[in-house]
Structures are given as structure tokens and as C-alpha cells.
Amino acid sequence: MKTFNGVKAVYLVRSGSKPRLRFRFQNNAERWVTIDCDWETAEQVWIEAKNNVALAKFNVRDFFPDILESHLTLQQFRDVYIKLRQARSASPFNEISPRTVTTDIEAFQVLFEFADPNTPIERFDREAAEQFVMGMRSARTESGPRFKNTTINIKLRHLSAAFNYGERESIIKVNPFRHVHKLKTKRAQEVIKYLSRPEVEKIREYFAGKSSWLLEAFNFALWTGCRLETIFTANHNNVYSEPSGDGQERFYISVIEKRRQTRSIPLASYVVELIRERKALTEDPARLAVH
Numbered sequence: 001m002k003t004f005n006g007v008k009a010v011y012l013v014r015s016g017s018k019p020r021l022r023f024r025f026q027n028n029a030e031r032w033v034t035i036d037c038d039w040e041t042a043e044q045v046w047i048e049a050k051n052n053v054a055l056a057k058f059n060v061r062d063f064f065p066d067i068l069e070s071h072l073t074l075q076q077f078r079d080v081y082i083k084l085r086q087a088r089s090a091s092p093f094n095e096i097s098p099r100t101v102t103t104d105i106e107a108f109q110v111l112f113e114f115a116d117p118n119t120p121i122e123r124f125d126r127e128a129a130e131q132f133v134m135g136m137r138s139a140r141t142e143s144g145p146r147f148k149n150t151t152i153n154i155k156l157r158h159l160s161a162a163f164n165y166g167e168r169e170s171i172i173k174v175n176p177f178r179h180v181h182k183l184k185t186k187r188a189q190e191v192i193k194y195l196s197r198p199e200v201e202k203i204r205e206y207f208a209g210k211s212s213w214l215l216e217a218f219n220f221a222l223w224t225g226c227r228l229e230t231i232f233t234a235n236h237n238n239v240y241s242e243p244s245g246d247g248q249e250r251f252y253i254s255v256i257e258k259r260r261q262t263r264s265i266p267l268a269s270y271v272v273e274l275i276r277e278r279k280a281l282t283e284d285p286a287r288l289a290v291h
Helices: 039-054 074-090 098-114 126-138 149-168 197-208 212-224 228-233 269-282
Strands: 007-013 020-025 030-034 239-243 249-256 262-267
Touching: 007 039, 020 039, 039 074, 074 098, 074 149, 098 126, 098 149, 126 149, 197 212, 212 228, 212 269, 228 249, 249 269, 262 269
Parallel strands: none
Antiparallel strands: 007 020, 020 030, 239 249, 249 262
16 A cells, blocks of 8 residues: 655645645655635645644545545544534634534444444445444334434434545545435424414513523514524624615614524614624623623
8 A cells, every 4th residue: 555654745726716735745746636715724634734834743544535545444534524614614704513423423423323434434434324224223222212203314314425435535436325315304384484473472482581681682582573693693783774765764783693604684673773782781780780
């Protein structure tokens, strides 16, 4: 087997649509690796690689799994894949949320309950993937099946994405999960599209004796349709107004939603008052302590 130890230089190649790293080894052989991330993250990886080469601490396997080819184990593949996903999640320019990375990690944890993490990745084929699904389906607890079909499908989706990456980077020839079918799930007989007025009042009664911010968060969600994570990251400084055609002033708030996309939400006058009141509380520590 050809060794790739003895890296003496690494360069960041900026041509093309994706960043690439060019390695030069002690025997002057070169190897090019495409990095699946944005340019800012690629530059950070490049700087770290250069520093490690200078300190004789560089291990090419830590960063670029395609060099390992068929010598990679499932555990090594998992480690490299998660490291890259975490780097993309930390970048302000990517579309991967921290929750997605957590689900990736959880999917591999379940996989390693049914498959040996030291298995060479090229030996994990479609049959092994099918056995993994059968293992999840047959796993039970005292109260019944351990995994619902919906949960199994989520694990399959994240693992398939991981092995798609492996195929794309020539780590494996074929994604073993490609032809593993998702399980059927029961469709909910009733889909709640909105809360009825009695349901709204019941929820408000529940929050009445608790901290005021809980009721305010519920009202804000009810009046704007925002997700919980959006509410907790909303900032009063992002409230702005624009004149309307009838001469009235219309208020909006700019929020960051899932996948870090920005959206402007129109605000009713009572929502604006709610935001102003919460802002006043933050400026008065004595009042904030009791709310």
C-alpha cells in the first residue's frame, strides 16, 4: 500500500467552484483534495494544516478521508465526516444547523449498536445496511418497539447522506443505503392547522401563574407564526417601520429562521407594544428580576 506520510507542503487552490488543497510529499509527489465547505472554512483548514506540517504534527487522515480509500473503518469515516459537518455548521455561510449535526451523530451511534465500528468501510454493503434496518425494527423495550418507523427513516436519511459523501469523495464505490427503502409510516388522521379560541385561552390560563415571559413567548408565536428558536433569537433592534399607501406606518421585524435565512414579518400594533414592554424590562433589572 502506498503511504502518504511525510507531507512537506500544503497549498490552498482558489481556482474552480470549490476550494481544493494540494499536498506535496517528501518524494515530491502531489495529491489534490476537494473540500466540501465554503472558502472561509477552507482557509481555516489550510492554515491549521500548514501549522501542523511546520510542527511535524500533521496527520493527513484527520482531514482528508479519500486518501485512505478502502483502508478506512466505519469509525474513522464517522469521525472525519462529523468533523467536516461541524466545520460547516460553525461557518456563517453554510446551511447546516447544529441540530442536523447532532442528528448525524445520533444516527452513527445507533448504527454502531448493530455494526462493528472497526469494520472496514468497503465491507459494509447493502446487505449490512438491510441487516441494520432489521435490527432496528426488531429492537424492543418493555413498553414495545424501541424505534418507530419515523425514527428509523430519520436515521436512514442521515446515514444515506453520510455515505453519499463517501461515494462522492471516492471513499466507497457505492452508497450501501442507496436502495434501502424507507419504512411506511401512518399518516396522522387529524392535522391541527390552528388553535381554536378555547384552546388558546386554556394555554393562556396555564401560563397565567408562571413567569410572564412564557405567556409573552406564546403570544408572540401565536401572533407572528414564528418558531420557538426564532423567538429566542429575535432582537428589538431589528424592528423597523415603513409608510404604507394609506399614510399609516407599518411595523416589521427581521428575524433569522431555519437554515439561517432572514425574513421580515409584519407586526400588529399589539405585538409592537409587547416588544417595547419587554425591551423596557431588560433596561430595568429590578422589574426584570420578578418577570
